[in-house]
Amino acid sequence: MIYNLPFIAAGLIIIIGIVMMVTKKNLIRIVMGLALVEAGVNLFLVATGYIENGIAPIFTNSPGGEMVFPTVQAMTLTNIVIGIATTALLLSFVMIIYKKYGTVDVDKTGRLKG
């Protein structure tokens, strides 16, 4: 049970993020929701990589023996970098929208219809 906690937490964070994206009206909060989903996915990835009593693959001062193969950690790092780029791009879009429309409320910005 205790080992499933990270997975449950990851699922919860993803669901909170998606609910936030669907229900909130403020564009910045929608971007925040997306960032939450991303954090949840990252937590899930790292949690799958946990091996009990595993040895971290750091050669300096390692006790020797078989080490953990750090694929998921590498994946998570990649996703964090991608996430930064995405969030920056999205927030810069929101900035331009605010400059042009004077609002970040979806009800007022939704000018593309049909």
Next chain:
Amino acid sequence: MITGWIMENLPALLLAVPMLGAILTPLVGKVSEKGRNAWVLLVSLAALCVAALLTNEVLSSGTVIYTFGAGTPASAIPADSGGLPFRIIFTVDAMSVFMAISASIVGFAVTLFSIAGDSKMSGKDSFYALLLLMQVGILGMVCTGDMFNFFVFLEINSLAGAALVASRVDKGYAVEAGLKYAVLSTLGGLLVLFAVGLFYGQYDALNMAVIADSMQFGVLDKIALVLLLVALAMKSGAVPMHFWTPDAYSMAPSSVTAFLVVASQASLYGVFRVVFTLYNVTLDYATIGWIIIILGVLSMFIGVTMAIPQKDVKRLMAYHAVSQTGYMLLGVGVGLAVLGNAAMMDAFGMTAMEGGLFHIINHAMYKGLLFLTAGAIFYQAGTRNLNKLGGLGHEMKWTMVFFIIGALAIAGIPPFNGFASKLMIYESVFMFSPILSIIAMVVSILTLASFVKVFHSMFMGPKLPEYEGVREVPRYMLAGMGILALLVILFGVFPQQVVDFLITPAATALVDQGSYIAAVLGGGA
């Protein structure tokens, strides 16, 4: 010596050429604008050449394996790894090169068009860099044999695409469309990543061949399948997740829109790859097949009915793009539904799949052409509103001819390429279920009706005073449209040769999961 090196490293070059080109573009742009244009064209042409060489290589001598970082590219499994291919491997089979060559052709035509067509924009250095990066994303998605790598290229594709959609700010409208596209693509990408995590948790592998080989189809795999299908169908613009398509397609610069069509098809490729290569034998063919068929029929019908009342010509074409995606889903879905039954597969299943795949390349050509003509009209007339346009046929004769070719092709009129693939779909789907085939034909007729209306309101009628100064677009734009128009006609006149050369190997490669696994793991499927 140098040719040998090139032939050995084709899959890596396919990505390295546009990627290095993209990074160097802003630097070349600092020196001279003309030089930058020439540079972008050169890179795009070089990428096309690499794709053509790779196509030739794969079609003549089978699937190419390229292992990054290994001593020799073909050694997928390191000797001391215990039989696990943990390096990033590109598995380039006939299906991959089919998508890659179609993307590269459109990429080159789009670049040619864009040199003149987007010359009024500011910030062109980054525009072309992003265009090339988007090509990297698309080519990577279709060539990679690694699930995580697929996700990374999907993100490159989406981010570059979103930035390009928003590139012509247009009082904020384009940015709004870009934001919508970026949010949905990122959410889709994260769902894909979650599914990848599920795979890794179970099978300790990211390589598609390894996952396919050890696929159990337990509860977690079913969740992963749903996540992958939802995310990739959303990115490919199938109903009911199509709502971003009209916004993004209509607000992006026309050259980008033509390329976004290819980007969506790369996601469609993802759907097919997941279903046929990752899951294949473990699936209940009929259920998943029918889900894809229903998605396809809905896309066809809702797309075309939404297209008819549109006033904005690019928005109208965008809904038609949704509708045409339905044909591809329908064809391949029918093929999947009868995959387990050898007799039905021989009778019509294979033809349906070939029709669906043939429609992918045809759609990339004629839809790209149509979006480029819309861009040419916007370039000269400054509006996309059908109620305001009129009488342009007097001056823009070539654009009109190209538009007619594209419109007849999308409506499935011989001798253009749309007819060839649609006929294959009608015939084979009719043997599966006559009603589906009839729906497909009705949708084609509605498409024709819609394009007759567009043609009439843009080109026919007397010359309007507000378009006094309008004349034919610059030569580069005509050349870009001309390449695609020529291919539309060639594919329509010689469909059998194209099918034999490109499509049948692609469909066979897609269906044959065993040989995909064997190509990587070496015989032990």
